[in-house]
Amino acid sequence: MPGFGGSPRRVRALAHHLGREESGQTLLLGVGLICAVLALLFVAASASAVYLDLKTLTSLADSAAAAGADGVDEDPYYGGDGTDTAPAALTDAQVRTGAAADLSSQPAAVGPAGVMIVSARAADGQTAVVTLQARSRPPFLPWGIIPAEGFTITATGSARMTTTQ
Incomplete structure (x- = not known):
């Protein structure tokens, strides 16, 4: 065979030798690909959990803020003078309670x-603002490398007390 630099028998021997050198390489590549795909799935599942x-936590903060805005004392609230302003104002203690x-x-x-409640305050006498903090410990993370207590997450919710006539 011209151009290959040798006889056909020699070309066949070279092809057979190259074929033996690559045996098992496909299996190693497949195992590596499977490991990479599994690692990506675990990272995506952990990020989704966080x-x-x-x-x-945001939903809980909104619910707590709504409950804090609902904590206004009813007697002065309903005993107003019929104006558009609220007869009573929220206090930090009412919002926290x-x-x-x-x-x-x-x-x-x-x-x-x-x-846990980080802060609960009455922003302007009519708006309750509640900030919550918690720990998120997602699955599938190497907790020997990453801190075992997880990640700190914070959420803030607000609710406004309104009057209707």
């Missing part, structure tokens, strides 16, 4: 672990 924990009561009424299985 995202869902954050969304749950309402938020704590709302959080304690939530089922234990809801949300991430260690939910």
